[in-house]
Amino acid sequence: MNAALKTTWGPIALAALAALAVCWFLPATLELFALINATVFVSMAILALSLALVWGYGGILCFGQAAFFGLGGYTYAVAAINFGDTTGAVPLAILVPAGFALLLGYFLFYGRISDVYLGVITLTVTLILFKFINSTASDIWTIGTAPLGGFNGIPMTPPLNFPGDMTAMLMPDQIFVLAVIGLFLCYAIAKLILASHFGRVVVAVKENELRAELLGYDVRLYKLIIFTVGGAMAGLAGMFFANCVFVSPTMFSLSYSGQIIIWVIVGGLGTLVGPVIGCILLQMLTNWAGTLEVIDPNLVLGAILVIAVLLLPKGLLPTITGLIRRGDRS
Amino acid sequence: MSAMLETSGLTMRFGGVVAVDRVDVKIHEGELRCLIGPNGAGKSTFFKCLTGQYKPTSGTVHLREHDVTGWDSFAIARLGVGIKTQVPSVFDGLTVRDSVLIAARRRYGAILARKRTDEVLGRIGIEDIAGKPVGLLSHGSRQLVELATVVASEPDLIILDEPTAGMTAEETARTAALIRQLNERHAIVVVEHDMQFIRSIAKTVTVFHQGRVLIEDKVDVVLNDPVVRDVYLGKEPIRAAVGRVAA
Numbered sequence: 001m002n003a004a005l006k007t008t009w010g011p012i013a014l015a016a017l018a019a020l021a022v023c024w025f026l027p028a029t030l031e032l033f034a035l036i037n038a039t040v041f042v043s044m045a046i047l048a049l050s051l052a053l054v055w056g057y058g059g060i061l062c063f064g065q066a067a068f069f070g071l072g073g074y075t076y077a078v079a080a081i082n083f084g085d086t087t088g089a090v091p092l093a094i095l096v097p098a099g100f101a102l103l104l105g106y107f108l109f110y111g112r113i114s115d116v117y118l119g120v121i122t123l124t125v126t127l128i129l130f131k132f133i134n135s136t137a138s139d140i141w142t143i144g145t146a147p148l149g150g151f152n153g154i155p156m157t158p159p160l161n162f163p164g165d166m167t168a169m170l171m172p173d174q175i176f177v178l179a180v181i182g183l184f185l186c187y188a189i190a191k192l193i194l195a196s197h198f199g200r201v202v203v204a205v206k207e208n209e210l211r212a213e214l215l216g217y218d219v220r221l222y223k224l225i226i227f228t229v230g231g232a233m234a235g236l237a238g239m240f241f242a243n244c245v246f247v248s249p250t251m252f253s254l255s256y257s258g259q260i261i262i263w264v265i266v267g268g269l270g271t272l273v274g275p276v277i278g279c280i281l282l283q284m285l286t287n288w289a290g291t292l293e294v295i296d297p298n299l300v301l302g303a304i305l306v307i308a309v310l311l312l313p314k315g316l317l318p319t320i321t322g323l324i325r326r327g328d329r330s
Numbered sequence: 331m332s333a334m335l336e337t338s339g340l341t342m343r344f345g346g347v348v349a350v351d352r353v354d355v356k357i358h359e360g361e362l363r364c365l366i367g368p369n370g371a372g373k374s375t376f377f378k379c380l381t382g383q384y385k386p387t388s389g390t391v392h393l394r395e396h397d398v399t400g401w402d403s404f405a406i407a408r409l410g411v412g413i414k415t416q417v418p419s420v421f422d423g424l425t426v427r428d429s430v431l432i433a434a435r436r437r438y439g440a441i442l443a444r445k446r447t448d449e450v451l452g453r454i455g456i457e458d459i460a461g462k463p464v465g466l467l468s469h470g471s472r473q474l475v476e477l478a479t480v481v482a483s484e485p486d487l488i489i490l491d492e493p494t495a496g497m498t499a500e501e502t503a504r505t506a507a508l509i510r511q512l513n514e515r516h517a518i519v520v521v522e523h524d525m526q527f528i529r530s531i532a533k534t535v536t537v538f539h540q541g542r543v544l545i546e547d548k549v550d551v552v553l554n555d556p557v558v559r560d561v562y563l564g565k566e567p568i569r570a571a572v573g574r575v576a577a
Contacts, residue, residue: 197435197440200428200431200432200435201432203423203424204421204424204429204432206423207421207422207423207424208419208420208421208422210383210403210415210419211419211420211421211476211479212432213402213403213404213407214381214403214404214407214413214415214419214480215404215407215432215433215436215479215480215483216404216407216408216436216437216483217404217436218402218404218405219404
């Protein structure tokens, strides 16, 4: 019991406190533009968390987490425009990417595709979606009443409304709070999954697939389920992103796919909080680098990745916790 | 006695090479069987066909009333077969206790699995390292940890591929005692080529040579058979000579 308190419920309680503090503090102090930006960061943090779970614990290096992110955003936008109400669009924005992850994962894992090809295939699928969405500019690419808009995306992506009441649109500060709650829930769910027997088997499969199989576990199923959960979380992230900006093909782009992986590496592979911190720090940094207009933010991001891999090969969070532990001992 | 595991006409080809050639082997309930043979005799390939890591080219594998030919490893394991590979296959990032717990939990509920884990750690004699990450252990300890995970789900049949590979003499003796003890509850198939070890545990021995069963009999009969000496023990003087040069 004590161990469960320390490794699962304790961190969840801390995360709840942090979420409360952020929801209390930020909307009151930030200006509108900064608050919307903060919401974007939080949506990205959910995306980082999804890969932290799939890669860091499931051992599945998915280069295409952006595919589920984009699908979530587009599903939300298309459904919200068609329904005129976002109540049904939100669950769809989670279910459609999850369903897509389930289908893609089925072929990947039940086809026993090896790790390297898994990375290549997930990346390729993302780029195919990117190309496809980019080429939907003509009017025939309309789902119901929602034109996909090709390169321009869907600028009229509607913001969330109060559940069941389409006239009561949520304000940016309310959407921010919702996004933080979403991030917290994803974290809590991930923690609880990892504390369960299912989660332990997922980690065991990452550690040694053959051994898990020889102990009688169908590793394909465990990988498929964790991959699908990751797809669902990435879809949720896309939904929040669509709320702050609007959906466009860049959601599927190579730069997003790459960035997510950088967040996880810099933050610390094999942790949940690390990639979230890495994501938010790097977003702030690249945003700031962008405003300087001296240097390309992508160049900065690349430099940080190289430095992190050289100096902090374990990532930010594990390095810091390692230092603290060493400090305790001496 | 009824056959617990039975192969008939089991054949595995890799291109033009026939690694296992029409092998018929019967293992009975509660038996302790050793499979021996020189390098390249097809022991390990046979092992992988039994455990679902290879799909045999032809022939069948029966486990009690099930025809398990071509089944996936996890499905075979679920029928109550514990499998230990040659190179220790363990969870490096987990502690010894967690590794065994995961193995036990496949069959038992949470509380029972915990009890079972403690019992197995004691039985294998690794309680003292239970809290350590498996990745930090010595090769011999890793072998024992793997054995513990294999035993944890209380399988009816345990298949061990070279359980003493890379062990010290003391660890080998301990493993031999352990295998005899395990045999009180489980049927065991051991694939080995350490003759000292075979002598200390074996009752019935099956000798593989060039993919086929050369002879199958009581251990002293087999070890005194001139043909077996030729194909297998004939290498002893060479090994002794190499040992002398190295020393």
